[in-house]
Amino acid sequence: xxxxxxxDSQVPVFEEAPVELRCNYSSSVSVYLFWYVxxxxxxxxxLLKYLSGSTLVKGINGFxxxxxxxxxxxxxxxxxxxxxxxxEYFCAVMGYGYSSASKIIFGSGTRLxxxx
Amino acid sequence: xxEVTQTPSHQVTQMGQEVILRCVPISNHxxxxxxRQILGQKVEFLVSFYNNEISExxxxxxxxxxxxxxxxxNFTLKIRSTKLEDSAMYFCASSEVRNNxxxxxxxxxxxxx
Numbered sequence: 435x436x437x438x439x440x441x442d443s444q445v446p447v448f449e450e451a452p453v454e455l456r457c458n459y460s461s462s463v464s465v466y467l468f469w470y471v472x473x474x475x476x477x478x479x480x481l482l483k484y485l486s487g488s489t490l491v492k493g494i495n496g497f498x499x500x501x502x503x504x505x506x507x508x509x510x511x512x513x514x515x516x517x518x519x520x521x522e523y524f525c526a527v528m529g530y531g532y533s534s535a536s537k538i539i540f541g542s543g544t545r546l547x548x549x550x
Numbered sequence: 551x552x553e554v555t556q557t558p559s560h561q562v563t564q565m566g567q568e569v570i571l572r573c574v575p576i577s578n579h580x581x582x583x584x585x586r587q588i589l590g591q592k593v594e595f596l597v598s599f600y601n602n603e604i605s606e607x608x609x610x611x612x613x614x615x616x617x618x619x620x621x622x623x624n625f626t627l628k629i630r631s632t633k634l635e636d637s638a639m640y641f642c643a644s645s646e647v648r649n650n651x652x653x654x655x656x657x658x659x660x661x662x663x
Contacts, residue, residue, distance in 0.1 A: 536598075
């Protein structure tokens, strides 16, 4: 089974400041990792994903995340945030192995609020 | 760019009524999923579907729920007798292969009165 922990339920940041949203996971099998963004009253949009290869993955809107297997973390970062980044961010994992269709397990979300 | 679509965007129903939420997955995808998000909470897995049968379901997916792929394009979630606690946003997703990115639809907001 897999689980995801997002330690920060809310992160307030000033515009143009850097931000890091933390995510830790646990799993008994190998995993794929994802970050999704949900803007107010909208659906889920994939920001970035780690499937294999380089542990530093770049996504849309200037976001990036680093997979750290030893620390079981997948923190999301952006060097300079904008007002438009105000949204809920969900870290998610998918265990891969023997099942014929793999479910995604989501964290509880981090609400990023940008202050001008 | 192909996308997952869902209808309706918002459904209001009375407690005890049956509802059917509809999804059109991306055309060449073979794996289908339903998730739900109760207001203010995280997204939860409900069920996965492949080769015309349920692959996995969560404890939330009890006998009140069923899924179906009635034709080559639609994927539906039926709730037989809705309860107040079924009020949530329901997301459909699909993927081309297993163990890969799932593409999510915009969601259907279900309100049970």
